[in-house]
């Protein structure tokens with residue numbers, strides 16, 4: 001599918017895979033709307049492309065709601081949502097009282113997709129997953145653990161679990177929004193700022209992995225390849241650009257339905273009273 005003239009919303013566009021994907025999408029003629037968290041990094045990438053940009057911190061549900069409103073105000077239709085933002089987070093809870101890893105990697109991307117569903121009708125969501133999801137198992141009766149926090153679980157295990165949960169929810173989303181094509185992919189082991197929040201430990205792990213890593217631009221090429229794939233993604237999990245075997249839980253309808261209810265509860269009980277957007281939200285956009 002040609003991306004020329006297509007509207008693409010790309011989260012995690014301020015660095016790593018996303019920043020390179022923004023350049024590639026723009027070069028293919030897509031109208032890219034860049035979403036980052038850090039204002040300076042996001043603006044730098046966007047200004048080089050003369051593209052509209054937005055910031056939102058996925059640690060704040062109010063920020064995600066504001067972002068969705070802005071995107072809906074700035075676009076008539078979204079052809080592709082590349083849900084690429086994600087991180088290995090330190091062990092902490094957000095202001096919404098939720099484990100930060102779960103909120104950033106699972107809840108906020110899901111909420112954004114949900115709020116943008118009408119705009120995405122007939123379009124596609126491509127999420128950046130990780131092969132790490134295969135190292136995790138989610139218990140149907142212990143979903144609370146996901147939101148409660150680590151409880152002795154390491155950062156990378158919490159990350160793996162969050163990527164599995166995000167993939168399960170993505171497929172449930174696809175079942176509930178038949179007109180929206182969904183799929184996800186592992187981009188490769190990429191030399192990016194990905195482990196930044198883990199500080200020194202992240203730097204050590206990155207140095208150890210260096211001989212086996214690909215560049216952010218290689219990861220970006222894979223993202224763009226799948227975002228523009230002619231046939232539907234149809235819930236497929238890809239490693240780089242090839243269909244791959246995911247965790248068997250990724251397609252579980254039972255877990256999908258349970259996680260959906262769980263995510264709905266978590267987000268609706270934290271819905272702010274109607275009124276002006278949260279003043280804590282760090283926001284900036286070109287307004288185009």
Ligand SMILES: NC(=O)c1ccc[n+]([C@@H]2O[C@H](COP(=O)([O-])OP(=O)(O)OC[C@H]3O[C@@H](n4cnc5c(N)ncnc54)[C@H](OP(=O)(O)O)[C@@H]3O)[C@@H](O)[C@H]2O)c1
Nearest residue numbers: 012014015016017037038058085086130189190192193194
């Ligand atoms: N690197 C790898 O080896 C690897 C492997 C498998 C999967 N992945 C996945 O690939 C995706 C892109 O990661 P990357 O490797 O390109 O790492 P990166 O360079 O650290 O980029 C991560 C992006 O996510 C954004 N982000 C992080 N925390 C956020 C938050 N709280 N709210 C909003 N945005 C947030 C960052 O925004 P700011 O820069 O503005 O803070 C940045 O744009 C992630 O989903 C990651 O899980 C990476």
